[in-house]
Amino acid sequence: MARFLRPLLRGTTYTRLLHLWVPMLVVSVWLFIDLSTPWMPALFLVPLGLVPAVRIGEGVQARLLLTPGEADPGISQTPSATWRDRLRTVVWLELRMGLGWIVVAASVWLPVMCLQLVRCASGEAPAGVPLLDRLPPHRAWALLAPLPLLALYGVVVGLGRLVTAGARRLLGPSAAERLAALEERTEQLLERTRIARELHDSIGHALTVAVVQAGAARAAGDPAFTERALGAIEETGRAALADLERVLGVLREAGRPVSARPTLADAGRLLESARAAGAKVGAEVTGPVEAVPGPVSREGYRILQEALTNALRHAGAVPVRVRV
Template identity: 45%
Template sequence: MPRILAPLLNGATYARWLHLLVGWIFAGVVLMVYPGTYRKSLAEIVTASVALDTVLLALVALVPAVRRAEGVQARLLLVPDCEEDIAVEPSRGWADRWRTALWLIGRVALGSAAGFATFFSLSGCYDLLAGPKPLLRDLDVPWPDLPLWYLPLAVPLMLGYGWLMVGAGRLQLAMAVRLLGPSPAERLAEAELRAERLLERNRLARELHDSIGHALTVTVLQAGAAREVGDPAFAAKALEVIEETGRQAMEDLERTLVLLRETPEATVTEHPGIDQLPALFDTARAAGSPVEATIDLAGARLPGVLSRESYRIVQEGVTNALKYARGEQVGVRIVVRDGQLELRCVNRTPLGGAGGGGVRKGGKGLRGIRERAALLGGEATAGPAPGEGRDGGRDGSRAGEWVLAVRLPLRLGA
């Protein structure tokens, strides 16, 4: 019994019932204003009404805004499980207009059937409950002498009518999803928008990870070194480095927030590039890790996105060196060779390097570097140097060193 009554007590059923009756009312209004229905048979009136409604609805569907209005109304009254199943965009082409026309015609037809079912069901229940005289007016039988077995028939009649409206409402919803749902072009545009937003979120997440992570690493190292050394002059220098690093982190955070707000300023926000790497290296040296850097661009002018992403890649490499190999020398080399920008960051790992590489394998920072390189059409590798003996491997690395190597094409998209 609860399963039988639950749909009848659901508010969505009555909202859909109201949506059905709107179609019936439209058909009735058109029929009342249509001339020439006087002294016509019922079949002629119905035929004329169907023809007139079809023509009017097809013409109305040509207006692009009608699809949007019908979509909004369907979302409100048909109560779909997922609102995105019903579009609220105007018609973009003839395919959308034809689908809208079919929807309007089907809606009015189904609504008219539901309206007549409502009228006859309610009138039938009234006749049953009003007594025998309306039903047996021509029979000369007094009321007390008639059996009352027919009175309970009103209950199954109302239940049957209720379930008929439940089915009609669900059918109307299925029609709306089919005919008012997003077109293939709209689904493709929505998928592209979601992919673009996801890429933008990932890019902003990498920006925050690299900039804030670097600032926190330098701050923690400087604070710890100042406490251990106990030299007032060193502590003052450490506080100066912490202040400068914090200021840079605040600027990076403000740039990222501007992008998140999607304000007009987001298009003109400046980002750090390769020209700001010397300041980054000075910060690492102040944190206790000597840095030897070579930047040879051979007169090449880097695109803005390539310069920005290169800065973030090197920043992450230096941050990893400070975090996992504090105090060890860091070697950075940036050169242009064979139409590619080569970024290389090398540092010795503590105690011969067995542990540092294992700690860093698969970190979010290294994964972000690989993603940046892939988006620019390049490649990135990171890991312990294989090394060949004491003098080093074929690429100049030595055993016990951690090597980050990135190659990016100068011509993006090449």
């Protein structure tokens, strides 16, 4: 019994009911204008659904009232991009209005039928209700009084679920939108992989330089060399912190452009930090580095960073030749 009544305790049940009532406001206004053509609002929905922006409004309403609180309800909030999307929007509008008619009629007549059955059971003769105005008063009608309420329960809960399923089907993302979402998700995963690699390269390079400098300063026992080593460690640490802050900023702001990552134009910083670590770096740069495409230049920077890090980590202060 508790499971049966559980939908009546959910706010979603009543927001879905409200969603079906909203189109009936337009219908009620039209009935004041012309009572003889109640079908005319459904005819107006055809050109209305062909307007691309209508799909946005319907998607927002459906998300807000049919699937409140769901992170991914499967309902699009974008304008119609194809004629297929426009036709789906037209079908959705007609379905929503049709179900709205049923809900409004059930919400009015089923409680009235329940009340009239109770009146019949109490000995009063019902009047003004089709099919019930001819019933003779009798106590046995009390047994049938709950049936209209059960029917109303089925209409409210069942049509609420039906309209939600229809919204997911008719207002859901098209094949092109699903493909775009998949590409965006793939790009996000690739970006996270790049971020993890950048953290490894940047922090690994900084720590390698710091360890090499500290070890060399302790072995040299020269105050002047120690002073230079501490300066190099400080400069490398600051650069690593800047890289770390930039990468964390990308994590905090998903829409932040990747163009802020360092490129080969910033390679001088890497070369100077390697020289400060004791390596004799000979650099030869040919051609306009600034003209290299962004993705290639950024990857080239990371390759150079990894190469210098590995040289310092595994070979120590040795001569290094760099050609770009």
